Amino acid sequence: IDFDQDGSIEIPIAKRDKTDIPYPGISINPGYNPFEQEKTPSSRIPKSAQTDQKHFSRWEELYKGTQLLLKPENQDVAPQDSGWSPKTLEGSSFKKVLQLKQKYILSPVKSGLMLIDQRRAHERILFEQFMEVLKSESAASQQQLFPKTIELNAGDAELLKNISGDLLSLGFDIREFGKNTFVINGLPGMLAVSSPEVILEKLLEEYKNSPVDAKSKAREQVAASLAKASALNYGTELNQEEIIHLIDRLFACAKPNYTPDGKKVLTIFSLDEIEKLFNR
Structure with missing residues (x-):
């Protein structure tokens, strides 16, 4: 701007060899609903599950060399073995899982096929988190x-x-x-x-x-x-990310095998048992 000019303002003219400046626009998502709650893997499991996911996804190393506690909280004698032990997890991958009848979770493991009751698994996860909160009294x-x-x-x-x-x-x-x-x-x-x-x-x-x-x-x-x-009700549909998230949290528990009242959370069908089903 030249202030020596009398009452006039010099406005630069855009050159033709320059790209025209686009008009500002607004991006609109027609499918957005402000009243619909966002679905995330953590919406149906405890918030503490949002901690370091890499830590939980490496449960093989977490349990390697440790001894599993099988006794539920309200039983003096350990119930019948569910077939799961820390060694069962070694070499396994939960990248491919299947939800059966919106009640069970199926996952291949090194020793065979693992079947998890999703409601009981969630119950175990919640119980251990609640106990931590009661001990710390910082809820x-x-x-x-x-x-x-x-x-x-x-x-x-x-x-x-x-x-x-x-x-x-x-x-x-x-x-x-x-x-x-x-x-x-x-x-x-x-x-x-x-x-x-x-x-x-x-x-x-x-x-x-x-x-x-x-x-x-x-x-x-x-x-x-x-x-x-x-805990999650039976009939609750979970996507792959939510299922893996639930499994990660379950195996981060101190006692993943049983609910607090001693009900079995998971069981393992060994390869030998599966072979026998086909008369081999």
Whole structure:
């Protein structure tokens, strides 16, 4: 700009040999829905599963040279062997997996074919994470935008009061709101549920049906009951990435073979057993 000129502004003229400057545009995704929750492998499993994926994908080295603990939490004697051991994992690859009837996960392993119950696997993962949270007492609470009110019978209301301390340590924010009535203001940040009152009712029911009565095991049973109430339901479809993510988390557990109440999580069909099925 030449300020010596009287009231006129010099505007440079674009040269023809230069590429024209394009008009700014807006990229629109016609399939975007702002109300649809994004589906990620971590949306249905604990958030801690988002830690170093390379670490979990190298489970062969993680378990090499270690001894597997087979005894479930509430049993004094180890149940029947499921056929799995750390050596079973060596040389295996979970890159090719199959979900059967939205209930089981099939994966080839070095010694044969491994069959995993996906709900029980998720239950084991949640239980061990809840126990870690109870020990550290550092759970984050996800506050509800619209708190839910739940009315219980006298027995369940008393039970909820008795275990409220452990629930608070897990991240629950539950307040009394009249006789046998409670308001759920917050849930553990690791849980992604749309009906907190349903989860709470399931937790109380599982706790009542638990065979464990010792006070020393009360916190453990709260974690086990919450894990069972929050685990993936049968009929839940998982994509390949979610399945591998679930398997990685399972074999990062201290006791991947069994649920806290002693139910088998996985089993191995050896090559010999498969051969016998074909009369070979």
